[in-house]
Amino acid sequence: MQIDYQYYASNIENIISEDFIKIRQAHQMCEILKLAHLSAKQFARIFNIVKEYFDQNDIISMLKCSNVDFKKDKDNYTVIKCISEILEIKPLKDMLPKFTGDFHVDDILHDSSRSHSAQSRNFDSSQIFKQVYQDLEKAAADNDKKTIEEIVKNNSWRITHDQETNCILYAAYKGNLKLVTMLQECGADPCSKNDEDITILHYFCHRGSKEGDEFALQFIDINATTKSSKRTPLHIAALGNHGRLCTFLCNQKFIRKNVKDSEHLTPLGLARKEGKTNAIVALIDCSCI
Numbered sequence: 568m569q570i571d572y573q574y575y576a577s578n579i580e581n582i583i584s585e586d587f588i589k590i591r592q593a594h595q596m597c598e599i600l601k602l603a604h605l606s607a608k609q610f611a612r613i614f615n616i617v618k619e620y621f622d623q624n625d626i627i628s629m630l631k632c633s634n635v636d637f638k639k640d641k642d643n644y645t646v647i648k649c650i651s652e653i654l655e656i657k658p659l660k661d662m663l664p665k666f667t668g669d670f671h672v673d674d675i676l677h678d679s680s681r682s683h684s685a686q687s688r689n690f691d692s693s694q695i696f697k698q699v700y701q702d703l704e705k706a707a708a709d710n711d712k713k714t715i716e717e718i719v720k721n722n723s724w725r726i727t728h729d730q731e732t733n734c735i736l737y738a739a740y741k742g743n744l745k746l747v748t749m750l751q752e753c754g755a756d757p758c759s760k761n762d763e764d765i766t767i768l769h770y771f772c773h774r775g776s777k778e779g780d781e782f783a784l785q786f787i788d789i790n791a792t793t794k795s796s797k798r799t800p801l802h803i804a805a806l807g808n809h810g811r812l813c814t815f816l817c818n819q820k821f822i823r824k825n826v827k828d829s830e831h832l833t834p835l836g837l838a839r840k841e842g843k844t845n846a847i848v849a850l851i852d853c854s855c856i
Contacts (some may be wrong), residue, residue, distance in 0.1 A: 570595060576602030579609060588616045593625035600632040607642035610635050610647040618653040626653060626691030637698065647695060647723050681682065696726045700734055707746035712753065719753040730762040739770035744779045757786040764794040772800045772816075775809035780816070790823045797829040798837075805834040817853035826854045 575582055576599050589595070605613070609631060617626055631744070635646055699718060706714040718724050724734040735755045738746040744835040747767060751757045760766055771779030780800070790799050801824065804812040813834070817824055825833045835855040839848040 570598075572598040573602055575599045579603045580604065583609060583616075585611050585616050585619075589620045593621055593628060596621075596629050597632045600634075601627055603634065605633060605635050607635060607637070607645040608847070611645055614649055614653050623654060644753070647699070648721050651721060651723075652709075653754075667833065695723075696728045696734075699723050699726055700737060703738070703746055703750070704743065707743065707749050712749060715749050716753045719750065719755050724750060724755050727761075728763075732761040732765075733759055735759055736761055736765070736767060736770065738776050739767035739779065739783070740773070742774040742776055742855055744771070744776060744782060747779070748782060751786075751823070757783070762794070764797075766791055768800050769793065769798075769803050771805035772809070772812065773807055775804070775807055775812050777812055780812065784819065789819050789821060790827075791828060792826070795829065797827075797828050799823070799828075799834070801834040802826070802828055802832075802837055805838040805843060805846040805850060806841060808838070808843035808845045810849035813846050813849040814853060817850070817855065824850075824853065 572595075579599070591599075600613075614626070614629070617629060617772045621629070630650065635642070637646075643830060703718060703724070705711070706718075718734075727733050728737070732740070735747055735750045735757065736759050738750065747757070757767060766783070766787045768780060768783035768789075768791060771783050787800075791800055796802075798806075801813065801822070804816055816822060825835075827833055828837065830837075832840060833856060835847065835850040837843075838850060
């Protein structure tokens with residue numbers, strides 16, 4: 568007898584039971600989930616049963632077929648927490664690359680034109696990252712420390728996008744010192760690095776944020792170099808033509824002002840090459856060569 572997948576998908580609330588799910592084959596569950604539009608609670612209920620009767624490969628296949636209607640701010644946490652628990656791997660950063668072959672972490676700068684309110688979205692890592700980061704930004708703006716604590720507790724802040732840049736790093740890249748500070752206070756690692764060894768200090772230098780640098784220097788070596796370009800925070804400040812920030816960095820204890828990058832350029836040499844006049848004046852005044 569042929570299974571009417573559309574019927575089951577349309578009546579998903581009535582079939583979420585252990586008796587129904589345990590006798591299904593993985594491909595049958597996938598077909599149902601492809602057609603169904605789940606609430607976050609339905610998603611959690613289904614997969615809390617699924618984890619008892621299917622292996623991880625089957626579970627991942629079902630996850631990739633699932634569509635969730637994110638209607639409330641907390642819906643994404645329900646889904647993320649559920650996945651973290653059913654796969655018994657807390658850091659979603661580690662889980663997603665290993666098990667989601669064609670889940671691609673897109674650059675968050677390219678936002679979807681679709682609304683984030685009540686639309687049905689395929690479950691993938693780019694959507695998770697965007698959703699988590701947007702909610703972190705909103706929580707910081709609203710002084711909602713409880714939400715940030717929950718995200719940190721669930722390790723959702725570790726989700727990454729381009730070059731393994733997690734949420735605290737991305738907040739620094741965006742120049743959002745308030746969010747970086749709140750994440751750190753709630754337990755996120757301020758010493759995080761991406762694949763290029765870029766830290767929050769490098770990103771705040773890129774932004775020209777003296778306040779951000781003051782915060783980051785509590786945790787990051789002032790001479791920390793990036794992996795490929797071998798650039799220090801002072802290189803980054805010089806490249807951004809942030810003269811005052813160059814002066815601030817040069818006045819810090821233990822600063823090495825004349826480190827050469829992968830092109831054998833000191834911060835002053837880089838500023839001269841790129842024509843960064845404000846940085847050139849500041850670095851010369853600080854006796855850089």
